[in-house]
Amino acid sequence: MVTLESLPHLPPVVGSVPTDGVFSLLWLVIALPALGAAILLIGGKRTDKWGHYLATAAVSASFVLSLVLFFGLLGRDGEERQVTQHLWDWFTAGSYQVKFDLLYDQLSALFLLLITGVGSLIHVYSIGYMEHDERRRRFFGYLNLFVASMLVLVLAADYVGVFLGWEGVGLASYLLIGFWQHKPTAAAAAKKAFVVNRVGDIGLSLGTALIFVTFGSTSFAVVSAASSQASDGALTGIGLLLLLAACGKSAQFPLQTWLLDAMEGPTPVSALIHAATMVTAGVYLIVRSNFIFSLTEDARTAVIIIGCITLLMGAVIGCAKDDIKKALAGSTMSQIGYMVLAAGLGPAGYAFAIFHLLTHGFFKANMFLGAGSVMHGMNDDVNMRHYGALQKAMPVTFATFGIGYLAILGVPPFAGFWSKDKIIETAFADNVLVGLCALVGAGVTAFYMTRLMLMTYAGTKRWEKGVHPHESPKVMTVPLIALAVLSALGGLLTLNGWISDWLNPVVGEHEEHHLAIPAIVMSLIILVVVAAGVAVAWFLVGKKPIPKVAPTEVSVFTKAARADLYGDAFNDAVVIKPGVAGIGALTTFDTTVVDGAAEGTATVFAAMSAQFRLLQNGFVRSYALALLAGATVVVLALLAVNFG
Amino acid sequence: MSTEPFVILSAILFTIGCIGVLTRRNALVVFMCVELMLNASNLLLITFSRANGNLEGQIAAFFVMVVAAAEVVVGLAIIMTIFRTRRSASVDDASLLKY
Numbered sequence: 001m002v003t004l005e006s007l008p009h010l011p012p013v014v015g016s017v018p019t020d021g022v023f024s025l026l027w028l029v030i031a032l033p034a035l036g037a038a039i040l041l042i043g044g045k046r047t048d049k050w051g052h053y054l055a056t057a058a059v060s061a062s063f064v065l066s067l068v069l070f071f072g073l074l075g076r077d078g079e080e081r082q083v084t085q086h087l088w089d090w091f092t093a094g095s096y097q098v099k100f101d102l103l104y105d106q107l108s109a110l111f112l113l114l115i116t117g118v119g120s121l122i123h124v125y126s127i128g129y130m131e132h133d134e135r136r137r138r139f140f141g142y143l144n145l146f147v148a149s150m151l152v153l154v155l156a157a158d159y160v161g162v163f164l165g166w167e168g169v170g171l172a173s174y175l176l177i178g179f180w181q182h183k184p185t186a187a188a189a190a191k192k193a194f195v196v197n198r199v200g201d202i203g204l205s206l207g208t209a210l211i212f213v214t215f216g217s218t219s220f221a222v223v224s225a226a227s228s229q230a231s232d233g234a235l236t237g238i239g240l241l242l243l244l245a246a247c248g249k250s251a252q253f254p255l256q257t258w259l260l261d262a263m264e265g266p267t268p269v270s271a272l273i274h275a276a277t278m279v280t281a282g283v284y285l286i287v288r289s290n291f292i293f294s295l296t297e298d299a300r301t302a303v304i305i306i307g308c309i310t311l312l313m314g315a316v317i318g319c320a321k322d323d324i325k326k327a328l329a330g331s332t333m334s335q336i337g338y339m340v341l342a343a344g345l346g347p348a349g350y351a352f353a354i355f356h357l358l359t360h361g362f363f364k365a366n367m368f369l370g371a372g373s374v375m376h377g378m379n380d381d382v383n384m385r386h387y388g389a390l391q392k393a394m395p396v397t398f399a400t401f402g403i404g405y406l407a408i409l410g411v412p413p414f415a416g417f418w419s420k421d422k423i424i425e426t427a428f429a430d431n432v433l434v435g436l437c438a439l440v441g442a443g444v445t446a447f448y449m450t451r452l453m454l455m456t457y458a459g460t461k462r463w464e465k466g467v468h469p470h471e472s473p474k475v476m477t478v479p480l481i482a483l484a485v486l487s488a489l490g491g492l493l494t495l496n497g498w499i500s501d502w503l504n505p506v507v508g509e510h511e512e513h514h515l516a517i518p519a520i521v522m523s524l525i526i527l528v529v530v531a532a533g534v535a536v537a538w539f540l541v542g543k544k545p546i547p548k549v550a551p552t553e554v555s556v557f558t559k560a561a562r563a564d565l566y567g568d569a570f571n572d573a574v575v576i577k578p579g580v581a582g583i584g585a586l587t588t589f590d591t592t593v594v595d596g597a598a599e600g601t602a603t604v605f606a607a608m609s610a611q612f613r614l615l616q617n618g619f620v621r622s623y624a625l626a627l628l629a630g631a632t633v634v635v636l637a638l639l640a641v642n643f644g
Numbered sequence: 645m646s647t648e649p650f651v652i653l654s655a656i657l658f659t660i661g662c663i664g665v666l667t668r669r670n671a672l673v674v675f676m677c678v679e680l681m682l683n684a685s686n687l688l689l690i691t692f693s694r695a696n697g698n699l700e701g702q703i704a705a706f707f708v709m710v711v712a713a714a715e716v717v718v719g720l721a722i723i724m725t726i727f728r729t730r731r732s733a734s735v736d737d738a739s740l741l742k743y
Contacts (some may be wrong), residue, residue, distance in 0.1 A: 618739025625694050
């Protein structure tokens, strides 16, 4: 286990190198997609014809620029690889100053490539996928908005800037999940995602506030320089609040429930936002805040526990889903659980978390787009029980999906092998129990992915009437092929330990972990577990005919997994019901006590008025009598005063 | 000359007017009773004016007569209008403005 004393040094203060040359164009990376979104969303129907091309061009240009910047960074010396671009002073409040600065370093460079690269491919794919949707222009506007927000998130040099991007991607995610708003389920899913994300956002805003209280500033440069002087309590508090934020955005336990419902959105959205980029923002936040997490063992333990729970939960949920996208969503939860786990391991795991994040971005986007391609051919049916034998009908989709499948299983030499093995190894080096969790997770992953493959591509045809599966057009298959290539070759990033060396200046040096057994034996053990998972899937799913309707007489475990491990029921019982009851009590208090006091006073006066009103009986003579009586009283009073 | 008979006469006139206002229903009679009360007070004013040897009471009496004349104009007009619309001059019937 890495202790505080064994940390050689923390990452250097960021932002010492000013921008020059090509780096002065850094702001354009964000501005291009933001401009695209603005033109498409403000331009309205006038941009219907060419809007999707403009959006794709904007993101692609952003990608090209990211590549140029990346090579520019590669060409620099290690110490000069952190570039800060000052755009403008955002706001000042007393001594607190927030500048709108962009920070381009090794970490954000990788994210820039992932977001714009996978983003461009998914934009291209969407041109085909959304072809028959009359609101396609709006869809592309939202996608561009998402890319721009995500870039703000990873480029901001200040927690407040991160918060801006964080909220921006939340908004884009909401708009895109509910894109088919005519479906009540989609509208509800969008709302759910938004509300659950708000819970996480509380963590980020409170965390930012606590950072300001502790350090007097929220910029990475100041905080990273001062973090070692802060008290343990403050660091742990900040760590736990940031973890809450990460849980919301990255669908980690206990805020995981929104991700499965988010599959109501169009499939490219699921691929880009809810698999490849946005849901990894939590991992980014933890790794970026390494100067906090490296110093607080307690918060990191919490991160590890959350990661372990989620990676197992997601995998179990993935096993029971018949909806192809929900099975993949469970898998996404599980894989992000791996990343969070790795990030919780501290300096030993940060680089591997990012590495797995990148490879996962490739193969999960690949498989989601593959699922979209399958749905495209099956009249938008998502039930895998209606698939089967699609291998022949969709050869390209099958081949690319297969590569993604091998990658997520961790079969060498595909990308997932390199990244996942590293995480499991590091986990074992840290704690055997954590390692076992990760290992079991790998086995379950093999099971549910094999089940998905068998149900979709192998076996007999179980197609619904009138469905004629066909291969998708080129505009959709080419991105699939590109992503498949990346899924296959993603492991090259770790050649010679490149990715660890590359990220070391950001996340801090660490000692090599010591494993009791050689790494090759570890890899073999993992492969055996994966093979076992595949074999179990083959015997349980592959060898038997698959019923077209999901069997209802299933074990308790299957029922629990089908119900998302009762995540919704849990929230319902623990949060929503008490909340509704509390609000009911408050409403009753308001209507009876508060309103009662005000209205009661009014009622008393109204009743008195009603009685007094009766004195006005309309008879002139009675008024005259009252007049006489009054005058008499006055006279008597005068007499009493004068002669009394 | 003693003022006592004049004061007694005035008191009798005022009481008659007062009882008339309180008991009679016909608006015209009520009106006449009001005039009776006004004149009773006028009588008293003049009596004490003479007794005290100054003119202030008599001036006040003139004012009362002027106001009474103006009041008669307005009052009779109202009574006539009420009679035209309701075919009755009873003060008890004109009670719609209650409450």
